[in-house]
Amino acid sequence: MSRVLPAEGGLRRVIGDGVATPDGEVEGLGSDELLALYRNLVLLRTYDERSLVYHRQGRVGTYAIFWNHEAMQAGSAFALEPRDWIFPSYRESAIGLLRGIPASTVLSWWRGHPAGWWNPEEYGVASICVPIGTHVPHAVGFAWGSRLKGEDRVAIVYFGDGATSEGSFHEAATFAGVMAAPAILFCNNNQWAISTPVSRQTAAAALADKASGYGMPGVRVDGGDVLAVYEATREAVERARAGEGPTLIEAVTYRAAPHATADDPSIYIDPARVEEERENECVGRYERYLARLGVLTDSLASEIKQEALELMRQGIAEAEAEPPADVSLVFEHAYANPPPTQAHDLAELRRTLGG
Amino acid sequence: MAERLLVEAVNDALHVEMERDPSVLVMGEDVGVLGGVFRATAGLHDRFGAQRCISTPLAEAGIVGTAIGLCMAGWRPVCELQYDAFGYPALDQLITHVGRYRWRTRGKLSFPLTIRMPYGGGVRAPELHEDSPETYYVHTPGVKVAIPSTPADAKGLLAAAIRDPDPVVVLEPKLHYRSSKEEVPDGEYLVPLGKARRAREGSDVTLVAYGSMVPVAGRAADALAGEASVEVLDLRTLKPLDEEALLASVAKTGRVVVVQEAPRVCGFAAEVAAVLAEKAIFDLQGPVVRVTGYDVPYPYWQIEDAYMPSVERVADAARRVLAAS
Numbered sequence: 001m002s003r004v005l006p007a008e009g010g011l012r013r014v015i016g017d018g019v020a021t022p023d024g025e026v027e028g029l030g031s032d033e034l035l036a037l038y039r040n041l042v043l044l045r046t047y048d049e050r051s052l053v054y055h056r057q058g059r060v061g062t063y064a065i066f067w068n069h070e071a072m073q074a075g076s077a078f079a080l081e082p083r084d085w086i087f088p089s090y091r092e093s094a095i096g097l098l099r100g101i102p103a104s105t106v107l108s109w110w111r112g113h114p115a116g117w118w119n120p121e122e123y124g125v126a127s128i129c130v131p132i133g134t135h136v137p138h139a140v141g142f143a144w145g146s147r148l149k150g151e152d153r154v155a156i157v158y159f160g161d162g163a164t165s166e167g168s169f170h171e172a173a174t175f176a177g178v179m180a181a182p183a184i185l186f187c188n189n190n191q192w193a194i195s196t197p198v199s200r201q202t203a204a205a206a207l208a209d210k211a212s213g214y215g216m217p218g219v220r221v222d223g224g225d226v227l228a229v230y231e232a233t234r235e236a237v238e239r240a241r242a243g244e245g246p247t248l249i250e251a252v253t254y255r256a257a258p259h260a261t262a263d264d265p266s267i268y269i270d271p272a273r274v275e276e277e278r279e280n281e282c283v284g285r286y287e288r289y290l291a292r293l294g295v296l297t298d299s300l301a302s303e304i305k306q307e308a309l310e311l312m313r314q315g316i317a318e319a320e321a322e323p324p325a326d327v328s329l330v331f332e333h334a335y336a337n338p339p340p341t342q343a344h345d346l347a348e349l350r351r352t353l354g355g
Numbered sequence: 356m357a358e359r360l361l362v363e364a365v366n367d368a369l370h371v372e373m374e375r376d377p378s379v380l381v382m383g384e385d386v387g388v389l390g391g392v393f394r395a396t397a398g399l400h401d402r403f404g405a406q407r408c409i410s411t412p413l414a415e416a417g418i419v420g421t422a423i424g425l426c427m428a429g430w431r432p433v434c435e436l437q438y439d440a441f442g443y444p445a446l447d448q449l450i451t452h453v454g455r456y457r458w459r460t461r462g463k464l465s466f467p468l469t470i471r472m473p474y475g476g477g478v479r480a481p482e483l484h485e486d487s488p489e490t491y492y493v494h495t496p497g498v499k500v501a502i503p504s505t506p507a508d509a510k511g512l513l514a515a516a517i518r519d520p521d522p523v524v525v526l527e528p529k530l531h532y533r534s535s536k537e538e539v540p541d542g543e544y545l546v547p548l549g550k551a552r553r554a555r556e557g558s559d560v561t562l563v564a565y566g567s568m569v570p571v572a573g574r575a576a577d578a579l580a581g582e583a584s585v586e587v588l589d590l591r592t593l594k595p596l597d598e599e600a601l602l603a604s605v606a607k608t609g610r611v612v613v614v615q616e617a618p619r620v621c622g623f624a625a626e627v628a629a630v631l632a633e634k635a636i637f638d639l640q641g642p643v644v645r646v647t648g649y650d651v652p653y654p655y656w657q658i659e660d661a662y663m664p665s666v667e668r669v670a671d672a673a674r675r676v677l678a679a680s
Contacts, residue, residue, distance in 0.1 A: 085427075117460065118461075119460055119461070119463035119464070120427065121463065122463075126427070127456065127460060134420070134447060134448065134452060135452075137417055137421045138421070138452070140420075140421050140424060141421030141423060141424020141426075142428045144421065144424070144425070145427070145428030145430050148428075149428060149429060151428075153428075155424075167444070167447075168416055168417075168420060171416050171420065172420060172421070174414060175411070175412060175414070175417045178411075178412055179421075332461075332462065333458045333461050333462035334457070334496055335497060335499075336462070336519075337519070337520065339549070339594065
């Protein structure tokens with residue numbers, strides 16, 4: 001493990017500001033790829049913004065906002081092959097859109113309708129994990145198990161800064177290192193776990209510093225820079241495929257929206273800092289970069305936005321058109337071979353419902 | 356047929372199932388070269404290699420958590436948790452994911468993992484090496500639970516658990532790992548989940564037991580010889596419970612004593628008593644009596660025998676039930 005160095009201190013960046021900091025570029029990304037990445041960003045942004053509206057209209061339930069997290073999700077997912085698996089937390093609820101999961105499916109998930117529960121094998125996207133950090137071992141087990149079978153698949157797992165305090169993160173990272181699992185542990189450090197700042201999660205200078213304790217490289221990247229995220233993830237994927245084991249990526253951003261629709265950050269957050277972040281949010285940064293490159297025009301940007309809005313209009317219409325789920329789904333799928341009591345319970349339920 | 360100790364029967368089941376199905380792997384603390392602290396996995400490392408008999412980091416939630424991912428990658432993991440109480444760190448994964456993930460995918464993914472561990476007391480061990488944690492597992496939706504009491508059942512139930520498409524927790528009575536040998540069928544051998552075993556036939560009172568309490572119930576039946584005809588029902592699988600066998604026995608005897616080593620409140624004996632109250636009240640000729648461990652931490656080993664349900668306590672409970680009708 002002589003390759004493992006102390007984690008990087010500074011944040012990797014590619015996108016400049018058009019003034020003092022010059023723009024960089026990522027080798028291998030032509031204008032087609034740059035625009036494909038832009039479409040993905042806009043799709044996620046549109047999903048998030050429309051979901052908030054739908055929530056306020058009472059059309060989806062409690063919703064975990066990921067506004068300004070799109071660059072981390074779209075950038076990292078762009079470095080994967082279709083055979084690689086994604087293990088999302090609730091903050092990445094819509095990342096499956098980038099793998100072809102219909103918007104109506106994800107919206108149904110947030111509507112608490114069974115149509116929102118998908119088949120992970122169909123999309124290479126595991127189920128959304130709600131309890132914090134407990135899915136990190138699943139991704140590690142999947143990556144390790146794929147390697148044991150001689151299959152060339154990588155797993156990426158997303159979690160927040162708060163999750164790094166959980167035992168499941170620690171145990172999973174330990175396994176990943178020992179088993180040389182082709183896994184990417186992707187931490188979106190938005191610096192808040194609801195109202196708890198990252199300074200109350202760890203006394204470490206950086207979350208990426210934890211990596212060396214697990215015998216893996218730790219990389220720090222600007223989470224608002226979609227190209228830097230992509231490039232860092234691509235390197236981690238290459239390492240994983242080469243049999244060199246896992247990587248911890250810490251993508252640093254700032255949570256510029258409430259934790260979820262039920263949260264009131266005005267109680268604990270500095271509004272000036274939020275405003276600063278909102279002005280520098282990740283989609284706008286990338287748009288300005290593409291404009292400076294001459295790759296994106298206003299009319300193309302408008303076309304891409306309209307496509308995403310239309311997809312959401314269709315998605316919510318389809319989700320709302322789902323017929324009410326039958327109560328048999330209360331029981332179905334809990335077991336492959338259900339105990340005999342289940343049929344009795346369902347019959348009793350139907351009788352008392354008068355059905 | 357060969358005569359085998361209970362732990363040898365477990366080992367035999369693992370050999371046979373790993374031979375039969377190349378997707379079966381064994382993982383856990385010290386299961387590799389050492390063959391496990393009880394030698395339940397002895398020989399597997401040599402026979403199947405370090406990729407299918409894996410000594411893991413000392414991290415129970417990591418063992419069960421990564422096993423979920425191994426299932427997704429097409430493996431059929433058998434996790435050894437070293438001792439009953441060492442399984443508690445893994446309850447997080449068991450409750451939040453193992454029992455729910457199949458449902459979460461609407462049945463599209465199966466999680467055929469097996470979690471096996473030695474359980475129970477009477478072995479003069481330090482604290483937290485002698486617990487009976489079955490209730491935590493039984494209470495978890497999506498998870499099945501089996502507890503053998505004999506070498507043959509230890510082999511057959513474990514093999515059935517490994518082949519079952521649902522997650523199964525198998526608790527092995529460590530007190531009886533090496534207490535006696537029994538004829539165990541060679542080669543592939545299955546004892547179906549959800550089927551109880553009548554360990555002794557009788558007509559006056561049924562002693563319901565499982566795991567290490569089955570021999571205690573058997574000796575209590577001996578102690579009652581001449582007083583009553585005693586039936587002993589070995590449940591073998593707690594979930595799904597073989598209600599048919601339970602109700603049939605009670606329809607015959609009308610009297611029931613339920614024996615468990617675990618603490619009393621909300622223990623499995625309470626579930627058995629509740630099933631009888633709901634479905635057999637008119638067959639009962641007296642109260643259903645529980646003989647259990649007490650609602651205290653499992654005691655210091657010098658006085659542990661006072662905690663364990665004894666032959667005397669079980670026989671006394673049976674006499675009370677017989678006297679009440």
